Amino acid sequence: MRLVFAGTPAVAVPTLQALLASPRHDVVAVLTRPDRPAGRGRTVARSPVREVADTAGVEVLAPERLTEENFLARLRDLAPDCCPVVAYGALVPRVALDVPVHGWVNLHFSLLPAWRGAAPVPHAILAGDDVTGATTFLLEEGLDTGPVYGVLTTDIGLQDTAGDVLDRLATSGAGLMLATLDAIEDGTAVPLPQPTEGVSLAPKLTVDDARVDWSAPALRVSRLVRACTPAPGAWTTLRGRRLKLSPVTVASDASDVDLPPGAVDVARDRVLVGTGSTPVRLGEVRPEGRGAMSAADWARGLHLRSDERLE
Numbered sequence: 001m002r003l004v005f006a007g008t009p010a011v012a013v014p015t016l017q018a019l020l021a022s023p024r025h026d027v028v029a030v031l032t033r034p035d036r037p038a039g040r041g042r043t044v045a046r047s048p049v050r051e052v053a054d055t056a057g058v059e060v061l062a063p064e065r066l067t068e069e070n071f072l073a074r075l076r077d078l079a080p081d082c083c084p085v086v087a088y089g090a091l092v093p094r095v096a097l098d099v100p101v102h103g104w105v106n107l108h109f110s111l112l113p114a115w116r117g118a119a120p121v122p123h124a125i126l127a128g129d130d131v132t133g134a135t136t137f138l139l140e141e142g143l144d145t146g147p148v149y150g151v152l153t154t155d156i157g158l159q160d161t162a163g164d165v166l167d168r169l170a171t172s173g174a175g176l177m178l179a180t181l182d183a184i185e186d187g188t189a190v191p192l193p194q195p196t197e198g199v200s201l202a203p204k205l206t207v208d209d210a211r212v213d214w215s216a217p218a219l220r221v222s223r224l225v226r227a228c229t230p231a232p233g234a235w236t237t238l239r240g241r242r243l244k245l246s247p248v249t250v251a252s253d254a255s256d257v258d259l260p261p262g263a264v265d266v267a268r269d270r271v272l273v274g275t276g277s278t279p280v281r282l283g284e285v286r287p288e289g290r291g292a293m294s295a296a297d298w299a300r301g302l303h304l305r306s307d308e309r310l311e
Contacts, residue, residue: 001081001185004061004100006031010048011166012086014174015107019084020056022178024185028078029059033089066096075099082184084177085139094141102184104139107177109169110202111135111151113194116144117202121169122162122227124202128219131155132165134173136180138191143201147191149180161229161247205232212236214262214310217277218250236262236310243310246284246292248273262309264299271295273310 003025005016019027030053035046046054053060063071072095082102085092092104110120111133117123124132133153140146154168183189210228212221212235225234226247234245251257251272259265259274272279282295287302298304 001025001102001181002079003027003181004029004031004075004078004080004083005049005085006083006088006092006104007049007086008033008047008089009087011109011170012049012088013052014170015084015086015177016049016052018174018178019181020052020058025181027056027058028080029061029074031061031083031088034062034064066090067093072096072099082181084181086173086177091141091143092139097139097141105149105177105180105184106137106139106144106146107173108135108137108144109133109166109173111153112137112144112148113196113199115200115202118204119162120202121165122202122205123200125156125160125162125165125227126223127200128223129156132169134169134176136176137194145194147193149183149189149191150176152176159226159247159249161226163230207232207235210234212245212310214273215276218275218280219277221275221280222248222250238304238308238310241288243288244286245282246286248280248282251279251281260309262311264304264306264308264310266299266304266306267296269296271299271304 003019005019005027007016019025030049032047032049050060061071061074075096076099080100083100083104085104085106097104112135115123121132131153133151135151136149138146152172156165180189205228210232212224225245228234229247235242236245257265257272257279259272259279261274261276263274265272271282273282284292285295285298286292287298
């Protein structure tokens with residue numbers, strides 16, 4: 001089939017690469033978000049998907065809005081049979097949805113109808129889900145509401161971060177998308193309506209969402225940090241300065257240590273922090289303006305006192 005692939009971040013790259021390598025399909029163009037300033041220097045950067053497309057010599061479409069007539073005219077000229085989508089980053093309007101013969105097929109990183117929205121994996125971790133997965137479905141104007149073609153599952157480990165789970169799903173999801181498109185071309189794909197029960201929403205996590213509430217139970221603190229890793233990055237403050245946190249460990253061997261929420265207990269090789277239940281052991285930390293380091297090294301360099309408290 002003739003395909004116009006839509007995607008923007010690194011998590012979409014494995015699917016694009018699988019489609020470019022497929023002997024059955026022809027990626028005639030790639031749709032991605034416009035180049036944006038990134039990093040501390042705010043240098044304009046290409047999206048990871050655009051970098052792959054440029055290397056492969058594939059035409060790139062990067063309109064500000066999908067209602068732009070120049071974009072719609074080019075999409076019609078390309079005459080795609082289908083538009084596969086992975087994390088494109090914007091809703092597709094009806095005027096564009098109607099162009100390809102077989103519509104737009106989205107790869108979403110949850111088991112729909114659970115966790116519809118921009119951040120399904122972080123919300124699955126926050127909720128304490130043991131299993132998540134990926135779903136291919138026919139895109140509609142609603143938010144992740146279309147009928148389902150296929151699903152796959154993966155376990156969420158006790159120390160998995162959102163980045164860990166997304167990396168796995170990006171790889172396995174590429175195979176799911178390829179199988180779905182093959183079935184559509186063969187005429188054997190049958191999209192099934194999503195269940196009306198079990199719907200949950202997964203809006204993007206903000207920097208404010210990523211601030212640790214030390215009065216929460218230890219397991220909740222651990223889930224928040226893992227859900228916000230690598231982005232937007234969990235954080236707390238000490239002495240009025242922000243401290244970014246890597247995943248923490250629930251210190252079950254320190255359950256007899258009496259630490260109020262946010263209070264620290266410093267030893268030579270570890271730093272404990274009190275929560276609403278059991279203390280947690282800090283992993284790597286990143287102080288403002290500095291690189292990542294072990295919590296023990298950070299505490300020594302700061303001469304952290306055990307009467308101080310993270311806020």
